[in-house]
Amino acid sequence: xxxxxxxxxxxxxxxxxxxxxxxxxxxxxxxxxxxxxxxxxxxxxxxxxxxxxxxxxxxxxxxxxxxxxxxxxxxxxxxxxxxxxxxxxxxxxxxxxxxxxxxxxxxxxxxxxxxxxxxxxxxxxxxxxx
Amino acid sequence: xxxxxxxxxxxxxxxxxxxxxxxxxxxxxxxxxxxxxxxxxxxxxxxxxxxxxxxxxxxxxxxxxxxxxxxxxxxxxxxxxxxxxxxxxxxxxxxxxxxxxxxxxxxxxxxxxxxxxxxxxxxxxxxxxxxxxxxxxxxxxxxxxxxxxxxxxxxxxxxxxxxxxxxxxxxxxxxxxxxxxxxxxxxxxxxxxxxxxxxxxxxxxxxxxxxxxxxxxxxxxxxxxxxxxxxxxxxxxxxxxxxxxxxxxxxxxxxxxxxxxxxxxxxxxxxxxxxxxxxxxxxxxxxxxxxxxxxxxxxxxxxxxxxxxxxxxxxxxxxxxxxxxxxxxxxxxxxxxxxxxxxxxxxxxxxxxxxxxxxxxxxxxxxxxxxxxxxxxxxxxxxxxxxxxxxxxxxxxxxxxxxxxxxxxxxxx
Numbered sequence: 001x002x003x004x005x006x007x008x009x010x011x012x013x014x015x016x017x018x019x020x021x022x023x024x025x026x027x028x029x030x031x032x033x034x035x036x037x038x039x040x041x042x043x044x045x046x047x048x049x050x051x052x053x054x055x056x057x058x059x060x061x062x063x064x065x066x067x068x069x070x071x072x073x074x075x076x077x078x079x080x081x082x083x084x085x086x087x088x089x090x091x092x093x094x095x096x097x098x099x100x101x102x103x104x105x106x107x108x109x110x111x112x113x114x115x116x117x118x119x120x121x122x123x124x125x126x127x128x129x130x
Numbered sequence: 131x132x133x134x135x136x137x138x139x140x141x142x143x144x145x146x147x148x149x150x151x152x153x154x155x156x157x158x159x160x161x162x163x164x165x166x167x168x169x170x171x172x173x174x175x176x177x178x179x180x181x182x183x184x185x186x187x188x189x190x191x192x193x194x195x196x197x198x199x200x201x202x203x204x205x206x207x208x209x210x211x212x213x214x215x216x217x218x219x220x221x222x223x224x225x226x227x228x229x230x231x232x233x234x235x236x237x238x239x240x241x242x243x244x245x246x247x248x249x250x251x252x253x254x255x256x257x258x259x260x261x262x263x264x265x266x267x268x269x270x271x272x273x274x275x276x277x278x279x280x281x282x283x284x285x286x287x288x289x290x291x292x293x294x295x296x297x298x299x300x301x302x303x304x305x306x307x308x309x310x311x312x313x314x315x316x317x318x319x320x321x322x323x324x325x326x327x328x329x330x331x332x333x334x335x336x337x338x339x340x341x342x343x344x345x346x347x348x349x350x351x352x353x354x355x356x357x358x359x360x361x362x363x364x365x366x367x368x369x370x371x372x373x374x375x376x377x378x379x380x381x382x383x384x385x386x387x388x389x390x391x392x393x394x395x396x397x398x399x400x401x402x403x404x405x406x407x408x409x410x411x412x413x414x415x416x417x418x419x420x421x422x423x424x425x426x427x428x429x430x431x432x433x434x435x436x437x438x439x440x441x442x443x444x445x446x447x448x449x450x451x452x453x454x455x456x457x458x459x460x461x462x463x464x465x466x467x468x469x470x471x472x473x474x475x476x477x478x479x480x481x482x483x484x485x486x487x488x489x490x491x492x493x494x495x496x497x498x499x500x501x502x503x504x505x506x507x508x509x510x511x512x513x514x515x516x517x518x519x520x521x522x523x524x525x526x527x528x529x530x531x532x533x534x535x536x537x538x539x540x541x542x543x
Contacts, residue, residue, distance in 0.1 A: 006271065030407055031272065032272065038402045038407050039409075056290065056411070057286045057287075057289040057290040057293070057411060058286070058289060059282050059285035059286050059357045059358050059359075059360075060355070060357065060358035061277055061278075061279055061357050062354070062355050062356055062357065063257075063258075063261065063279065063356050063357070064277060064279065065258070065261055065262055065274065065277065066258050066261075068277050069258075071277065074277060076276065076277060076278055076282055076286070078286055078405060078406060085406075086405075086406040086407075087272075087406050088272055088278065088404070088405065088406050090277065099359075104290075104293045117275075124275060124276045124277075125276060126276075
Protein backbone atom coordinates (compact mmCIF):
# COMPACT_ATOMS: atom_id res chain seq x y z
CA UNK A 1 0.00 0.00 0.00
CA UNK A 2 1.51 3.32 -1.06
CA UNK A 3 1.76 6.14 1.45
CA UNK A 4 0.23 9.43 0.35
CA UNK A 5 1.93 12.79 0.68
CA UNK A 6 -0.55 13.89 3.34
CA UNK A 7 -0.23 10.83 5.57
CA UNK A 8 3.55 11.36 5.38
CA UNK A 9 3.03 14.99 6.46
CA UNK A 10 0.98 13.85 9.45
CA UNK A 11 3.45 11.16 10.48
CA UNK A 12 6.24 13.78 10.33
CA UNK A 13 4.05 16.00 12.50
CA UNK A 14 3.60 13.16 15.01
CA UNK A 15 7.39 12.99 15.17
CA UNK A 16 7.58 16.73 15.88
CA UNK A 17 8.68 17.88 12.42
CA UNK A 18 6.93 20.49 10.29
CA UNK A 19 7.19 20.03 6.53
CA UNK A 20 5.88 21.97 3.55
CA UNK A 21 5.84 21.92 -0.22
CA UNK A 22 8.05 24.37 -2.11
CA UNK A 23 7.23 25.27 -5.70
CA UNK A 24 10.09 24.70 -8.13
CA UNK A 25 8.61 27.39 -10.37
CA UNK A 26 7.50 30.33 -8.20
CA UNK A 27 9.15 29.44 -4.89
CA UNK A 28 5.90 29.59 -2.87
CA UNK A 29 5.73 27.33 0.17
CA UNK A 30 2.46 25.68 1.21
CA UNK A 31 1.57 23.57 4.23
CA UNK A 32 0.83 20.69 3.96
CA UNK A 33 2.96 19.61 0.96
CA UNK A 34 1.03 18.97 -2.25
CA UNK A 35 1.86 17.76 -5.76
CA UNK A 36 1.03 21.03 -7.57
CA UNK A 37 1.53 24.63 -6.45
CA UNK A 38 -1.73 26.29 -5.30
CA UNK A 39 -0.46 29.61 -6.70
CA UNK A 40 0.93 28.74 -10.14
CA UNK A 41 0.37 25.01 -10.70
CA UNK A 42 4.13 24.36 -10.71
CA UNK A 43 5.78 21.15 -9.49
CA UNK A 44 6.48 20.99 -5.75
CA UNK A 45 9.17 19.44 -3.58
CA UNK A 46 8.88 18.65 0.13
CA UNK A 47 11.03 20.78 2.43
CA UNK A 48 11.66 20.81 6.19
CA UNK A 49 10.59 23.99 7.97
CA UNK A 50 12.27 25.48 11.03
CA UNK A 51 8.94 26.38 12.59
CA UNK A 52 9.92 29.91 13.59
CA UNK A 53 7.85 32.92 12.70
CA UNK A 54 5.58 35.77 13.74
CA UNK A 55 1.87 36.05 14.53
CA UNK A 56 0.04 37.50 11.51
CA UNK A 57 -3.47 37.23 13.00
CA UNK A 58 -5.20 35.51 15.91
CA UNK A 59 -8.59 34.84 17.46
CA UNK A 60 -9.97 33.19 20.59
CA UNK A 61 -12.56 30.50 19.93
CA UNK A 62 -15.31 30.61 22.58
CA UNK A 63 -17.85 28.51 20.65
CA UNK A 64 -15.88 25.44 19.54
CA UNK A 65 -16.72 22.48 17.32
CA UNK A 66 -18.19 19.53 19.25
CA UNK A 67 -14.92 17.55 19.32
CA UNK A 68 -13.18 20.42 21.15
CA UNK A 69 -15.90 21.22 23.66
CA UNK A 70 -13.56 20.79 26.60
CA UNK A 71 -10.66 22.73 25.09
CA UNK A 72 -12.47 26.09 24.70
CA UNK A 73 -11.68 28.89 25.00
CA UNK A 74 -8.49 28.48 22.98
CA UNK A 75 -6.38 30.73 20.78
CA UNK A 76 -5.93 30.15 17.05
CA UNK A 77 -3.25 32.00 15.14
CA UNK A 78 -2.05 32.41 11.59
CA UNK A 79 1.73 32.39 11.74
CA UNK A 80 4.06 33.66 9.02
CA UNK A 81 7.07 31.35 9.04
CA UNK A 82 10.56 32.67 8.29
CA UNK A 83 10.53 30.63 5.06
CA UNK A 84 7.51 32.70 3.92
CA UNK A 85 4.68 30.18 4.36
CA UNK A 86 1.55 31.03 6.35
CA UNK A 87 0.15 28.36 8.66
CA UNK A 88 -2.72 28.02 11.13
CA UNK A 89 -2.10 26.58 14.55
CA UNK A 90 -3.14 26.68 18.17
CA UNK A 91 -1.38 29.37 20.17
CA UNK A 92 -0.10 28.22 23.57
CA UNK A 93 1.49 30.18 26.41
CA UNK A 94 -1.10 32.97 26.50
CA UNK A 95 -4.28 33.32 28.57
CA UNK A 96 -7.28 32.97 26.21
CA UNK A 97 -9.23 35.26 28.55
CA UNK A 98 -6.67 38.05 28.04
CA UNK A 99 -6.56 38.43 24.24
CA UNK A 100 -5.21 41.97 24.59
CA UNK A 101 -1.91 40.42 25.71
CA UNK A 102 -1.43 38.67 22.35
CA UNK A 103 0.28 40.97 19.86
CA UNK A 104 0.33 40.62 16.10
CA UNK A 105 3.99 40.54 15.07
CA UNK A 106 5.18 38.64 18.17
CA UNK A 107 7.74 35.88 17.58
CA UNK A 108 6.60 32.28 18.11
CA UNK A 109 7.95 28.80 17.45
CA UNK A 110 6.36 25.51 16.43
CA UNK A 111 5.38 22.98 19.05
CA UNK A 112 3.36 19.88 18.18
CA UNK A 113 0.27 19.48 20.39
CA UNK A 114 -1.26 16.12 21.19
CA UNK A 115 -4.96 16.46 21.82
CA UNK A 116 -7.98 14.24 22.32
CA UNK A 117 -10.42 14.60 19.41
CA UNK A 118 -13.41 12.53 20.45
CA UNK A 119 -12.27 8.92 20.71
CA UNK A 120 -8.87 9.39 19.09
CA UNK A 121 -5.78 11.36 20.00
CA UNK A 122 -4.25 13.51 17.25
CA UNK A 123 -1.20 15.70 16.84
CA UNK A 124 -1.92 19.19 15.58
CA UNK A 125 0.16 22.24 14.74
CA UNK A 126 0.67 24.63 17.64
CA UNK A 127 2.99 27.51 18.51
CA UNK A 128 4.41 28.96 21.72
CA UNK A 129 6.16 32.28 22.40
CA UNK A 130 9.79 32.16 21.13
CA UNK B 131 -22.40 39.18 -24.63
CA UNK B 132 -25.92 37.81 -23.92
CA UNK B 133 -27.03 39.01 -27.37
CA UNK B 134 -30.64 37.97 -26.79
CA UNK B 135 -30.52 38.82 -23.12
CA UNK B 136 -31.33 36.88 -19.96
CA UNK B 137 -34.21 38.20 -17.84
CA UNK B 138 -35.73 37.66 -14.42
CA UNK B 139 -39.51 37.42 -14.85
CA UNK B 140 -40.48 36.26 -11.37
CA UNK B 141 -39.07 35.85 -7.88
CA UNK B 142 -40.26 34.59 -4.53
CA UNK B 143 -39.00 33.54 -1.16
CA UNK B 144 -40.19 32.26 2.18
CA UNK B 145 -39.68 34.29 5.32
CA UNK B 146 -36.17 33.50 6.56
CA UNK B 147 -36.60 32.34 10.13
CA UNK B 148 -35.15 30.51 13.09
CA UNK B 149 -38.54 29.36 14.43
CA UNK B 150 -41.37 29.73 11.94
CA UNK B 151 -40.41 26.72 9.80
CA UNK B 152 -39.52 24.35 12.64
CA UNK B 153 -42.07 21.77 11.58
CA UNK B 154 -41.28 21.89 7.84
CA UNK B 155 -38.75 20.24 5.55
CA UNK B 156 -36.52 21.84 2.92
CA UNK B 157 -38.67 20.56 0.08
CA UNK B 158 -41.78 22.19 1.56
CA UNK B 159 -39.96 25.51 1.90
CA UNK B 160 -38.93 25.23 -1.73
CA UNK B 161 -42.54 24.71 -2.87
CA UNK B 162 -43.63 27.69 -0.74
CA UNK B 163 -41.05 29.96 -2.42
CA UNK B 164 -41.98 28.70 -5.89
CA UNK B 165 -45.68 29.38 -5.27
CA UNK B 166 -44.83 32.98 -4.44
CA UNK B 167 -42.59 33.30 -7.50
CA UNK B 168 -45.36 31.99 -9.75
CA UNK B 169 -47.74 34.60 -8.29
CA UNK B 170 -45.16 37.32 -8.92
CA UNK B 171 -45.22 36.75 -12.71
CA UNK B 172 -47.25 39.71 -14.02
CA UNK B 173 -48.89 37.94 -16.95
CA UNK B 174 -48.94 34.51 -15.31
CA UNK B 175 -46.91 31.38 -15.93
CA UNK B 176 -47.75 27.70 -16.19
CA UNK B 177 -44.97 26.21 -14.10
CA UNK B 178 -45.14 22.68 -15.49
CA UNK B 179 -45.66 23.75 -19.10
CA UNK B 180 -43.28 26.72 -19.32
CA UNK B 181 -40.31 25.77 -17.12
CA UNK B 182 -37.77 23.62 -18.99
CA UNK B 183 -35.22 22.91 -16.26
CA UNK B 184 -34.67 23.50 -12.53
CA UNK B 185 -31.35 24.11 -10.74
CA UNK B 186 -31.26 24.10 -6.94
CA UNK B 187 -28.57 25.27 -4.52
CA UNK B 188 -28.41 23.53 -1.13
CA UNK B 189 -25.13 23.36 0.81
CA UNK B 190 -25.40 20.38 3.19
CA UNK B 191 -28.77 18.58 2.95
CA UNK B 192 -26.90 15.40 3.95
CA UNK B 193 -26.25 16.95 7.36
CA UNK B 194 -29.58 18.65 7.95
CA UNK B 195 -32.07 16.31 6.34
CA UNK B 196 -30.21 13.06 5.65
CA UNK B 197 -30.84 13.70 1.99
CA UNK B 198 -28.78 14.01 -1.18
CA UNK B 199 -30.03 14.08 -4.77
CA UNK B 200 -31.80 17.39 -4.16
CA UNK B 201 -32.05 18.29 -7.87
CA UNK B 202 -34.63 15.70 -8.91
CA UNK B 203 -36.23 15.86 -5.46
CA UNK B 204 -37.06 19.50 -6.18
CA UNK B 205 -38.44 18.48 -9.58
CA UNK B 206 -40.50 15.75 -7.90
CA UNK B 207 -42.10 18.14 -5.42
CA UNK B 208 -42.77 20.73 -8.11
CA UNK B 209 -44.22 18.28 -10.62
CA UNK B 210 -41.41 19.07 -13.04
CA UNK B 211 -40.05 15.61 -13.84
CA UNK B 212 -38.72 14.46 -16.33
CA UNK B 213 -37.11 17.87 -16.92
CA UNK B 214 -33.38 18.35 -16.25
CA UNK B 215 -32.81 18.96 -12.54
CA UNK B 216 -29.65 19.01 -10.49
CA UNK B 217 -28.13 20.57 -7.39
CA UNK B 218 -25.31 23.12 -7.34
CA UNK B 219 -22.95 23.58 -4.40
CA UNK B 220 -20.32 26.18 -3.55
CA UNK B 221 -21.07 26.43 0.19
CA UNK B 222 -22.86 29.67 1.11
CA UNK B 223 -22.99 30.70 -2.56
CA UNK B 224 -24.72 27.49 -3.68
CA UNK B 225 -27.79 29.24 -5.09
CA UNK B 226 -25.58 31.70 -6.97
CA UNK B 227 -24.17 28.64 -8.71
CA UNK B 228 -27.78 27.66 -9.55
CA UNK B 229 -28.39 31.18 -10.85
CA UNK B 230 -25.20 31.04 -12.90
CA UNK B 231 -26.20 27.66 -14.32
CA UNK B 232 -29.67 28.93 -15.24
CA UNK B 233 -28.27 32.05 -16.88
CA UNK B 234 -25.72 30.17 -18.97
CA UNK B 235 -28.32 27.56 -19.95
CA UNK B 236 -30.52 30.34 -21.34
CA UNK B 237 -27.65 32.36 -22.84
CA UNK B 238 -26.53 29.23 -24.70
CA UNK B 239 -29.90 29.09 -26.44
CA UNK B 240 -30.70 25.67 -24.99
CA UNK B 241 -33.71 26.80 -22.91
CA UNK B 242 -36.14 29.74 -22.84
CA UNK B 243 -37.42 29.40 -19.27
CA UNK B 244 -35.69 27.92 -16.22
CA UNK B 245 -36.33 27.91 -12.51
CA UNK B 246 -33.40 28.60 -10.20
CA UNK B 247 -33.70 27.93 -6.50
CA UNK B 248 -31.90 27.81 -3.19
CA UNK B 249 -32.84 26.28 0.13
CA UNK B 250 -31.35 25.36 3.51
CA UNK B 251 -33.22 23.81 6.41
CA UNK B 252 -30.78 24.39 9.26
CA UNK B 253 -32.70 24.45 12.53
CA UNK B 254 -33.27 20.70 12.49
CA UNK B 255 -29.83 20.47 14.18
CA UNK B 256 -28.47 21.85 17.46
CA UNK B 257 -26.29 24.96 17.11
CA UNK B 258 -23.07 23.03 17.70
CA UNK B 259 -23.96 20.56 14.93
CA UNK B 260 -24.76 23.46 12.60
CA UNK B 261 -21.31 24.86 13.43
CA UNK B 262 -19.87 21.51 12.32
CA UNK B 263 -21.91 21.49 9.11
CA UNK B 264 -20.71 25.00 8.24
CA UNK B 265 -17.11 24.03 8.99
CA UNK B 266 -17.33 21.58 6.08
CA UNK B 267 -16.78 24.61 3.85
CA UNK B 268 -13.32 25.20 5.31
CA UNK B 269 -10.18 23.14 4.65
CA UNK B 270 -10.68 20.10 6.85
CA UNK B 271 -7.01 19.18 7.19
CA UNK B 272 -5.50 22.56 7.97
CA UNK B 273 -8.41 24.50 9.50
CA UNK B 274 -11.16 22.36 11.08
CA UNK B 275 -8.60 19.95 12.52
CA UNK B 276 -6.86 22.64 14.60
CA UNK B 277 -10.20 23.95 15.87
CA UNK B 278 -11.19 26.68 13.41
CA UNK B 279 -14.88 27.57 13.20
CA UNK B 280 -16.48 29.92 10.68
CA UNK B 281 -16.73 32.82 13.12
CA UNK B 282 -13.07 32.04 13.91
CA UNK B 283 -11.96 32.30 10.28
CA UNK B 284 -13.70 35.64 9.83
CA UNK B 285 -12.31 36.80 13.20
CA UNK B 286 -8.83 36.13 11.79
CA UNK B 287 -9.69 38.28 8.75
CA UNK B 288 -11.09 41.00 11.04
CA UNK B 289 -7.95 41.08 13.19
CA UNK B 290 -5.72 41.33 10.11
CA UNK B 291 -7.91 44.17 8.78
CA UNK B 292 -7.92 46.04 12.10
CA UNK B 293 -4.15 45.69 12.33
CA UNK B 294 -3.48 46.90 8.79
CA UNK B 295 -5.81 49.91 8.84
CA UNK B 296 -5.97 50.75 12.54
CA UNK B 297 -9.72 50.15 12.48
CA UNK B 298 -11.68 49.07 15.56
CA UNK B 299 -14.45 46.69 16.55
CA UNK B 300 -16.49 49.72 17.66
CA UNK B 301 -16.34 51.17 14.12
CA UNK B 302 -17.42 47.81 12.71
CA UNK B 303 -20.67 47.94 14.74
CA UNK B 304 -22.11 50.33 12.14
CA UNK B 305 -22.73 47.18 10.09
CA UNK B 306 -25.16 45.33 12.42
CA UNK B 307 -26.79 48.62 13.51
CA UNK B 308 -27.56 49.46 9.86
CA UNK B 309 -28.58 45.93 8.89
CA UNK B 310 -30.87 45.38 11.86
CA UNK B 311 -32.56 48.72 11.11
CA UNK B 312 -33.14 47.61 7.50
CA UNK B 313 -34.34 44.22 8.73
CA UNK B 314 -36.87 45.94 10.97
CA UNK B 315 -38.54 47.17 7.76
CA UNK B 316 -38.56 43.77 6.04
CA UNK B 317 -41.45 41.37 6.69
CA UNK B 318 -39.33 38.50 5.27
CA UNK B 319 -36.42 39.05 7.68
CA UNK B 320 -35.34 36.63 10.40
CA UNK B 321 -34.88 39.58 12.81
CA UNK B 322 -37.40 42.36 12.29
CA UNK B 323 -36.05 44.52 15.11
CA UNK B 324 -33.50 47.31 15.22
CA UNK B 325 -30.69 46.95 17.75
CA UNK B 326 -32.19 49.75 19.86
CA UNK B 327 -35.44 47.80 20.04
CA UNK B 328 -33.52 44.66 21.05
CA UNK B 329 -31.48 46.65 23.60
CA UNK B 330 -34.67 47.94 25.20
CA UNK B 331 -36.16 44.45 25.38
CA UNK B 332 -33.02 42.83 26.79
CA UNK B 333 -32.53 45.78 29.16
CA UNK B 334 -36.02 45.37 30.58
CA UNK B 335 -35.40 41.69 31.22
CA UNK B 336 -32.06 42.38 32.94
CA UNK B 337 -33.23 45.54 34.72
CA UNK B 338 -30.60 47.64 32.90
CA UNK B 339 -31.02 50.76 30.81
CA UNK B 340 -28.67 50.93 27.83
CA UNK B 341 -27.71 54.44 26.75
CA UNK B 342 -27.61 53.63 23.07
CA UNK B 343 -26.96 50.79 20.61
CA UNK B 344 -23.20 50.90 21.17
CA UNK B 345 -23.63 50.73 24.95
CA UNK B 346 -25.73 47.59 24.47
CA UNK B 347 -23.38 45.98 21.94
CA UNK B 348 -20.33 46.72 24.06
CA UNK B 349 -21.59 46.09 27.57
CA UNK B 350 -24.49 43.66 27.43
CA UNK B 351 -23.71 40.07 28.49
CA UNK B 352 -26.22 39.13 25.77
CA UNK B 353 -23.65 40.15 23.12
CA UNK B 354 -21.14 37.50 24.17
CA UNK B 355 -17.84 36.82 22.44
CA UNK B 356 -18.09 34.03 19.86
CA UNK B 357 -14.62 34.28 18.32
CA UNK B 358 -12.62 37.25 19.58
CA UNK B 359 -13.08 40.03 18.56
CA UNK B 360 -16.38 38.96 16.96
CA UNK B 361 -19.43 38.76 19.20
CA UNK B 362 -22.95 37.42 18.74
CA UNK B 363 -24.14 40.53 16.87
CA UNK B 364 -21.17 40.24 14.49
CA UNK B 365 -22.57 36.89 13.28
CA UNK B 366 -25.53 36.08 11.06
CA UNK B 367 -28.16 33.77 12.59
CA UNK B 368 -29.01 30.16 11.75
CA UNK B 369 -32.07 30.32 9.51
CA UNK B 370 -34.45 28.15 7.53
CA UNK B 371 -35.59 29.42 4.19
CA UNK B 372 -35.90 29.08 0.44
CA UNK B 373 -35.71 31.55 -2.44
CA UNK B 374 -36.36 31.13 -6.16
CA UNK B 375 -36.31 33.10 -9.39
CA UNK B 376 -37.73 32.42 -12.81
CA UNK B 377 -35.37 33.27 -15.69
CA UNK B 378 -36.36 33.74 -19.32
CA UNK B 379 -34.66 34.39 -22.63
CA UNK B 380 -35.05 37.64 -24.57
CA UNK B 381 -37.63 36.14 -26.87
CA UNK B 382 -39.69 34.61 -24.04
CA UNK B 383 -39.49 37.29 -21.33
CA UNK B 384 -42.26 39.62 -22.59
CA UNK B 385 -44.73 36.75 -22.57
CA UNK B 386 -44.51 36.92 -18.78
CA UNK B 387 -44.01 40.59 -17.90
CA UNK B 388 -43.40 44.02 -19.39
CA UNK B 389 -41.06 44.91 -16.53
CA UNK B 390 -38.50 42.11 -16.20
CA UNK B 391 -35.04 42.65 -14.79
CA UNK B 392 -32.29 42.33 -17.35
CA UNK B 393 -29.02 40.64 -16.50
CA UNK B 394 -26.28 43.17 -17.26
CA UNK B 395 -23.17 41.29 -16.18
CA UNK B 396 -21.85 38.44 -14.10
CA UNK B 397 -18.67 36.97 -12.72
CA UNK B 398 -17.55 34.06 -10.59
CA UNK B 399 -14.26 33.59 -8.79
CA UNK B 400 -12.40 31.09 -6.66
CA UNK B 401 -9.53 31.19 -4.22
CA UNK B 402 -7.50 28.72 -2.18
CA UNK B 403 -9.84 27.27 0.46
CA UNK B 404 -7.57 27.59 3.51
CA UNK B 405 -6.80 31.11 4.75
CA UNK B 406 -3.18 30.02 5.15
CA UNK B 407 -2.95 29.39 1.40
CA UNK B 408 -4.08 32.93 0.50
CA UNK B 409 -1.99 35.96 -0.42
CA UNK B 410 -3.98 38.67 1.38
CA UNK B 411 -6.03 38.46 4.59
CA UNK B 412 -7.58 41.92 4.25
CA UNK B 413 -9.52 41.26 1.05
CA UNK B 414 -11.16 38.30 -0.71
CA UNK B 415 -9.45 37.64 -4.04
CA UNK B 416 -12.39 35.55 -5.28
CA UNK B 417 -14.70 38.55 -4.75
CA UNK B 418 -12.32 40.82 -6.62
CA UNK B 419 -12.13 38.40 -9.60
CA UNK B 420 -15.91 37.96 -9.67
CA UNK B 421 -16.48 41.73 -9.46
CA UNK B 422 -13.93 42.45 -12.16
CA UNK B 423 -15.67 39.99 -14.51
CA UNK B 424 -19.13 41.38 -13.67
CA UNK B 425 -18.01 44.95 -14.42
CA UNK B 426 -16.24 43.84 -17.61
CA UNK B 427 -19.22 41.88 -18.95
CA UNK B 428 -21.66 44.70 -18.11
CA UNK B 429 -19.46 47.58 -19.21
CA UNK B 430 -20.39 49.24 -15.91
CA UNK B 431 -18.26 50.73 -13.15
CA UNK B 432 -18.77 50.73 -9.39
CA UNK B 433 -20.14 54.30 -9.59
CA UNK B 434 -22.99 53.00 -11.80
CA UNK B 435 -24.30 50.73 -9.04
CA UNK B 436 -27.40 52.15 -7.30
CA UNK B 437 -27.78 49.45 -4.62
CA UNK B 438 -25.90 46.33 -3.58
CA UNK B 439 -26.73 43.13 -1.75
CA UNK B 440 -23.46 41.88 -0.27
CA UNK B 441 -22.40 38.84 1.71
CA UNK B 442 -22.28 39.90 5.38
CA UNK B 443 -22.17 36.47 7.06
CA UNK B 444 -20.01 38.27 9.63
CA UNK B 445 -19.74 42.04 10.05
CA UNK B 446 -16.18 42.18 8.73
CA UNK B 447 -17.33 40.43 5.53
CA UNK B 448 -19.49 43.45 4.63
CA UNK B 449 -16.50 45.79 4.90
CA UNK B 450 -14.38 43.47 2.76
CA UNK B 451 -17.25 43.17 0.24
CA UNK B 452 -17.79 46.88 -0.34
CA UNK B 453 -14.04 47.31 -0.80
CA UNK B 454 -13.61 44.26 -3.06
CA UNK B 455 -16.52 45.46 -5.20
CA UNK B 456 -14.84 48.85 -5.55
CA UNK B 457 -17.81 50.68 -3.98
CA UNK B 458 -15.24 52.27 -1.64
CA UNK B 459 -11.43 52.21 -1.74
CA UNK B 460 -9.28 49.67 0.15
CA UNK B 461 -9.18 50.58 3.83
CA UNK B 462 -11.97 53.16 3.42
CA UNK B 463 -14.91 51.10 4.71
CA UNK B 464 -14.66 52.35 8.33
CA UNK B 465 -14.94 55.98 7.20
CA UNK B 466 -17.65 55.24 4.63
CA UNK B 467 -19.73 53.52 7.31
CA UNK B 468 -19.26 56.40 9.72
CA UNK B 469 -20.57 58.74 7.03
CA UNK B 470 -23.58 56.51 6.31
CA UNK B 471 -22.68 55.97 2.64
CA UNK B 472 -24.35 52.53 2.61
CA UNK B 473 -27.40 53.35 4.74
CA UNK B 474 -30.91 53.15 3.30
CA UNK B 475 -30.78 56.89 2.56
CA UNK B 476 -27.07 56.89 1.64
CA UNK B 477 -25.46 57.16 -1.81
CA UNK B 478 -25.11 53.36 -2.26
CA UNK B 479 -27.58 51.53 -0.01
CA UNK B 480 -26.13 48.14 0.94
CA UNK B 481 -28.21 45.23 2.24
CA UNK B 482 -31.51 47.08 2.23
CA UNK B 483 -33.25 43.82 3.20
CA UNK B 484 -31.22 43.54 6.43
CA UNK B 485 -28.40 41.49 4.93
CA UNK B 486 -27.46 38.03 6.14
CA UNK B 487 -27.15 39.57 9.62
CA UNK B 488 -30.81 40.50 10.05
CA UNK B 489 -32.61 38.96 7.09
CA UNK B 490 -30.98 35.64 7.92
CA UNK B 491 -28.69 33.19 6.16
CA UNK B 492 -30.27 29.89 5.15
CA UNK B 493 -26.96 29.16 3.44
CA UNK B 494 -28.14 27.63 0.16
CA UNK B 495 -30.95 30.18 -0.27
CA UNK B 496 -28.91 33.31 0.29
CA UNK B 497 -27.79 34.22 -3.26
CA UNK B 498 -31.27 34.03 -4.75
CA UNK B 499 -32.62 35.66 -1.58
CA UNK B 500 -30.42 38.63 -2.53
CA UNK B 501 -31.84 38.55 -6.05
CA UNK B 502 -35.33 38.76 -4.53
CA UNK B 503 -34.36 42.07 -2.90
CA UNK B 504 -32.95 43.49 -6.14
CA UNK B 505 -36.17 42.36 -7.87
CA UNK B 506 -38.26 44.28 -5.29
CA UNK B 507 -36.11 47.41 -5.15
CA UNK B 508 -35.73 47.78 -8.93
CA UNK B 509 -39.45 47.21 -9.52
CA UNK B 510 -40.37 49.59 -6.69
CA UNK B 511 -42.20 47.05 -4.52
CA UNK B 512 -39.90 47.07 -1.47
CA UNK B 513 -42.47 48.77 0.75
CA UNK B 514 -41.17 50.56 3.85
CA UNK B 515 -37.55 49.96 2.89
CA UNK B 516 -37.91 51.16 -0.71
CA UNK B 517 -34.91 53.27 -1.73
CA UNK B 518 -36.13 56.85 -2.30
CA UNK B 519 -34.68 57.45 -5.75
CA UNK B 520 -35.82 54.24 -7.40
CA UNK B 521 -32.72 52.21 -8.25
CA UNK B 522 -31.89 51.45 -11.89
CA UNK B 523 -28.96 49.08 -11.35
CA UNK B 524 -28.61 46.53 -8.56
CA UNK B 525 -25.72 44.22 -7.72
CA UNK B 526 -25.63 40.97 -5.77
CA UNK B 527 -22.44 39.58 -4.22
CA UNK B 528 -22.47 36.13 -2.65
CA UNK B 529 -19.48 34.43 -1.02
CA UNK B 530 -18.87 30.73 -0.37
CA UNK B 531 -17.13 29.76 2.86
CA UNK B 532 -14.41 32.12 4.03
CA UNK B 533 -13.99 33.40 0.48
CA UNK B 534 -12.93 30.44 -1.64
CA UNK B 535 -15.99 31.04 -3.84
CA UNK B 536 -17.62 34.26 -4.91
CA UNK B 537 -20.28 35.31 -7.38
CA UNK B 538 -21.35 38.77 -8.55
CA UNK B 539 -24.38 39.54 -10.73
CA UNK B 540 -25.55 42.94 -11.95
CA UNK B 541 -29.17 43.51 -12.94
CA UNK B 542 -30.95 46.49 -14.46
CA UNK B 543 -34.54 47.51 -15.11
